Amino acid sequence: MKKIFLVLMVTFVTFSCSNESVNLADASAENNQNLTSKSANSMSNWGDYNINVSVSTDGSEWTYLITRKLVNAKNLSHFIIDLNNCGEESATFGDIIGAKVNGLQADLSPTEGSGTTCNPQAITTNFVKFNNLPAATSWVLVLKFDRGYETFTTATGWIKAGSSCNSGQIAAPGCPKTARCSYSQGYFFANGATHNAASNFWTNGLTIGGVNYSQANGNEIWSIDRGRGGDQTLNAFFQLGAARLSGAESSISSSASIIDMYFNGLDVMGTKTIITPAKGNGPAYSTFVLPATSNGVTKEEVFREGTIIGYYIDTHHCQ
Incomplete structure (x- = not known):
């Protein structure tokens, strides 16, 4: 079956084709720092960034806009999203049919490499990792799934920047909007x-x-x-x-x-x-x-x- 990935036209101001937007950058207070202070030269914190999540009307396309909250916040190395948010009906890596980073083809993987200081496997083996994010002032990460999902607002995300990997709460795909079916x-x-x-x-x-x-x-x-x-x-x-x-x-x-x-x-x-x-x-x-x-x-x-x-x-x- 042909699956077509339509690139979502995004600006840093609006998400006009989306009906839902969630900002959860401050959801995990224990990971946030006093925003008036600066991160150590090689360190980073979850609170160094804003994460705005926008979802298409049918729930199949998820856009994560990540911007620096601190001027000296580090470049992102990679970004991880926990997909295990609806038991056996959760979205999986295999359900992803397209992905972009700042308009270019994304480098994705369903596993975490060694020595990154991230450890998503401690809570889930069902996640997607955006690898090798480019140096930028902001990042637009787009995931396209083969069907729509409801919004789960307290999923776990991981940001790797500098020598640190920090986790916090983000919105992510939850339960499917419609049951999967097959024709004969x-x-x-x-x-x-x-x-x-x-x-x-x-x-x-x-x-x-x-x-x-x-x-x-x-x-x-x-x-x-x-x-x-x-x-x-x-x-x-x-x-x-x-x-x-x-x-x-x-x-x-x-x-x-x-x-x-x-x-x-x-x-x-x-x-x-x-x-x-x-x-x-x-x-x-x-x-x-x-x-x-x-x-x-x-x-x-x-x-x-x-x-x-x-x-x-x-x-x-x-x-």
Whole structure:
């Protein structure tokens, strides 16, 4: 499914496309210093900066405007946001589809390196880190998620500047605004998929195992598999494809990784074979000849994981 990241037009004065703005720079008093004093040459404090958070109307785009509260506040090295704010429904690093820093592509990671004096792992392993922030007088950090989230106003953030890493409270994604759902495999692959809204999801094709398939490829694979030359292994291909095109992959990520491993480098279209039955056993037909084991994963394992995804789709079907 093609996911388009629209760069948010931001000025340091207003956030015109947002309906929500929160300033929590002073939320953690224990981290703030007397603003009339100066930080030590290599030290920094949470209170050296203002953090203004702006959220798009649908809750999918989050903009953090960080400015220096003290004239001699240090340049930022990196900025960390705790995403673990709604239990199992929390946003994750895998749900981020785009990020910018001052209008340029951001360097993100879901882990914290050693020797930084930050320790987000002490409270969470679900966070996003903006790495290598540029020297600037202010920083506009934009995160785009694949769906919208409510605002959780007491999330934890970390600022690394100079030799210090300090934490405080910030606004961050909380619970999803809408439940994640998936359309069925037939919606995307059956003959009728060329006449319904499914084509809108196929704009950038479907990638499984590193191989990209067009909607025409998907329709052909479905048509052959549902005929005489069917292979149950491909049911997992269709189930994963349906969840992936629907944007619900993060809910079935474990099964997806196993199916992707089996199909890694395996172009299904390249295995298409014409079978000519013995005389009297009907006309020739097409099938896909898939290996019993691929990249250490068996067809039985693939089928099992496809069944798990199928159950998810049945219980979380888009209305």
